[in-house]
Amino acid sequence: MSTRTLKALAPKAAASKAVGPWTPPVPPISPEASVIDIPADQYLHRDAPTDWWWHTGTLTSVDRTFGFEINAASFQGNLGIGFTQISLTDVDNKKHYQSSTPYLPPYQFNGSEWAQFDPTRDWYVRLGNPVNCLSAMVVTQGGSGYTQPPIVNFIGKGLGATGVSVLGSGPTQGQVVDVLLVNPGLGFTEVPRIELVSADGNGSGAKARAIHSYVDMHALWGSTLTNMRVNALLNDAKTGTEVLFQLQFRQKGPPFIVWGTGVQPVANKTGGHLDTNNYYYSLTRLHATGFITLENRVYPVHGVTWMDHEYGGFGTGAGPKWILQDMQLNNGVCISNSVGVTDLGPIQPGQEIKSHATVQMPDGTTYALDSFVRPERPTWTSKDSGKTYFMKLHVRIPAFEAELTVESLVEHQEFFVPGNPVYEGVASVYGMFAGTITSGTAWNEQALP
Structure with a gap:
């Protein structure tokens, strides 16, 4: 498969057209209804x-x-x-690389300083360190017979790093099930080797490896939307394959205000407005250029991509569950369709669920509309989490006579976080919108009960 992948998936009957004269049966959301203030809320x-x-x-x-x-x-x-998730899907080779990395306070994460809060200064968002090559650890063998968590030693060029190991219980009793980096230390110019040493002479066989990963987003003051740079290093959780991203983004057009207002109350929450509300906007016409380095080859890349910024009282514990489809249609329309599924129980193929769509026209006019989503076969079941995800979803938006199908380009696109996995997948979209055939790029996101 080549870069013609997306075009090949589009309907052949007709090319996408710009949205013609169309008067939906509901009025648009007034721009004055938005509570989002750009660039301050970036x-x-x-x-x-x-x-x-x-x-x-x-x-x-x-x-x-x-x-x-x-x-x-x-x-x-x-x-x-703090927390990062980074993934790359090589569509043509059907390969998926992913990692989820926690950053613990106080040495790796400070909730007040990890990103810039002052809108009069240059903007940044940073977790991990591009220079110090120690960000986290992963267990590669659990060993057996441990009665106390083994001591974590770091072997390499650097100093001051500390970590702790975690023993399992039940079926994994006596095994090392996790290793947590407490302090990343200084001066690690190379990824160190990890040594797990029995604390009391009992147990053996546990092994772990260190990983280097980071996310660094930044922009000069006044250019947070027009000259955003994102550098990130992914270390694949299973294979250790490294993927380096060096990307630049330039938004063209207005921001995409989710729900038309950018805010939804959160049930059963008390406190200030950031505790009792969830705020959400996107940049859906980000013209991206840059480089991806994979397996010692540098790929110049380009595209029109999507950024979300969400803040407030999103959830607690394992968090809410949802399915979401983001769509960038070739006619210039952008759509975000979603529904919470925490209380729905197991979702069946062919089950139509009432959802909500935010639709933004090419000129920025925004509608908040009732919609319906129908997950369809085929499905894919993760060997890691056991979750079954839908590779195809049909979205119906009656107000625009829209019948759109979102279809994953590769099946295995899961972030596996024990107890809280999520499917995040590159997809295509095709179908009808406002009386014309259309197609485009899409994103398939599922956090299922």
Whole structure:
């Protein structure tokens, strides 16, 4: 498969056309209804329980189509940590690389300083360190017979690093199930080797490896939307394959205000407005250029991608569950369709679920509309989490006579976080909108009960 992948998936009957004269039966949302203030709200909200930025979308090179996600988040009001998720999908070779990395306070994460909060200064969002090559650790063998957590030693050029190991219980009793980096130390110019040493002479066989990963987003003051740079290093959780992203983004057109207003109340929450509301906007016409380095080859890439910024009282514990489809149609329309599924129980193929769509026209006119989503076969079941995800979803938006199908380009696109996995997948979209055939790029996101 080549970079013609997306075009090949589009309907053959007719090319996409610009949206012609169309009067939907509902009025648009007035721009004055938005509570989002750009560029100020592009900055950190220090009192928000959650605050996260993530880039997703499709990038193409000469002989490759890539899907990617670069996500940096603060869960200071929930888990008390910072968190990154980075993925790359090599569509043509059906390969998926992913990692999820926690950053623990106080040495790796400070909820007030990990991102810039002052809108009069240059903007940045940073987790991990591009220079110090120690960001986290992963267990490669659990060993057996341990009665106390083994001591974690770091062997390499650097000093001051500390970590702790965690023993399992039940079926994994006596095994090392996790290793946590407490202090990344200084001066690690290379990724160190990890040594797990029995604390009391009992147990053996546990092994772990260190990884280097980071996310660095930044822009000069006054250019947070027009000259955003994102550098990130992914270390694949299974294979250790490294993927380096060096990307630049320039938004063209107005921001995409989710729900038309940018805010939704959060049920059963008390406190200030950042505790009791969830705020959400996107940049859906980010013209991206840059480079992806994979397996010692540098790929110049380009595309039109999507960034979300969400902050406030998003959720607690394992968080809410949802399905979401983001669509960038070739007629210039952008759509975000989603529904919470926490209380729905198991979702069946062919089950139509009432959802909500935010639709933005090419001129920025925005509608908040009732919609319906119908997950369809085929499905894909993760060997890691056991979750079954839908590779195809049909979205119906009656107000625009829209019948759109979102279809994943590769099946295996899961972030496996024990107890809280999520499917984040590059996709295509095709179908009808406002009486014309259309197609485009899309994103398929599922956090299922």
